[in-house]
Amino acid sequence: MSEHVQSILRQYDPTAPLEKAWTIPAPWYTDPAVAALEQQAVFGAGWQYVAPLDRLEAPGSFATAVVAGEPIVVVRGRDGTLRAFFNVCRHHAAAVATEECGSCSVLRCPYHGWTYDLDGRLKGAPEFEGVEGFDRDASGLMPVAVETWERFVFVRLSDKGMSLKEHLGDMAAGVAKLDLARLKFFERRRWTLNCNWKVYVDNYLDGGYHVPHLHKSLSTVLEYSDYQIENGARFCLQHSPLKSGKDAETAAVRKGDRAYYYWLHPNFMLNWYEGVMDVNLVLPLGPDRCEVIFDFFFDDVGESAAARNRASLAVGERVQQEDIDICEAVQRGLHSRAYVAGRLSVRREAGEYLFHRLLHADLAAGTSSPSPRL
Structure with missing residues (x-):
């Protein structure tokens, strides 16, 4: 510094x-x-607040935010689990969720159509046949820590630090x-x-x-x-x-x-x-x-x-x-x-x-x- x-x-x-x-x-x-x-x-x-829990109660519901300059998407999976990811396509870095909130069955990048499941796994990469060394399993959305408290959803970009409970x-x-x-x-x-x-x-x-x-x-x-x-x-x-x-x-x-x-x-x-x-x-x-x-x-x-x-x-x-x-x-x-x-x-x-x-x-x-x- x-x-x-x-x-x-x-x-x-x-x-x-x-x-x-x-x-x-x-x-x-x-x-x-x-x-x-x-x-x-x-x-x-x-920990940073990103959305009211009301927006993320149903499977497929999502909300986006910007935290410390980083685009974030939080989504409720079909298994009921709440997950958060960097809202950045692993192909050419466009946002995969472009609305403040909504509902979806998959997260599809509007740039080249790369598609991610609600758990962040890459499902589809159009016209990628013949690309050598491409690891589909390692190309999912990058995860972010997410926790809820009362009516509120919080995320933490760092992979280190206290839990939300400890922070509160x-x-x-x-x-x-x-x-x-x-x-x-x-x-x-x-x-x-x-x-x-x-x-x-x-x-x-x-x-x-x-x-x-x-x-x-x-x-x-x-x-x-x-x-x-x-x-x-x-x-x-x-x-x-x-x-x-x-x-x-x-x-x-x-x-x-x-x-x-x-x-x-x-x-x-x-x-x-x-x-x-x-x-x-x-x-x-x-x-x-x-x-x-x-x-x-x-x-x-x-x-x-x-x-x-x-x-x-x-x-x-x-x-x-x-x-x-x-x-x-x-x-x-x-x-x-x-x-x-x-x-x-x-x-x-x-x-x-x-x-x-x-x-x-x-x-x-x-x-x-x-x-x-x-």
């Missing part, structure tokens, strides 16, 4: 206690070399109390932001610090003074009692006794209210851009609940736009000569502190590890 990247990493001290800690410095959000290292050491090394730790037991099995997938939405992916995560993890200033309507239903932050090994839980707010549109769709906001390192978020949930995945598109994917779930996705569900999406979209505007403003500020790093609120920003230390650990490990090769 270059001395340039090493010098940027040394600007942050992960050993400082929260009351003495600074944020990670501005170059971590703006430097292309840091972004490149993150693809390998963060997104390419650990105590978060799994906490989320189990929310009874997510009652919820059904409703729809997926995407936003592209002009900010580094970590800016969005920082905003999520500030312990509600920005809520009374930025989210005026959401603030009317949250008990800000009793907003709590609890860190686990690789996750943060923020939760707040709910109250009857003055904003009728928000109060109508943000109900229950308590709101729960879970973050799982590095980029997965789960937001739960009674009968309503969305999960967010933040993906880097470069040092100054990211994509945020929202998957929405409701306890009732029938026609009788359509108005409620659309109203909930409208409230969520309003909050999301408020977050987009501030995150893009922050990214502009990170390029300023006036800013290098900031301090953290002991009361509010323990989650952000955890995120920065976990990120430092990942990047430090990545500087001593060779780039992965197949």
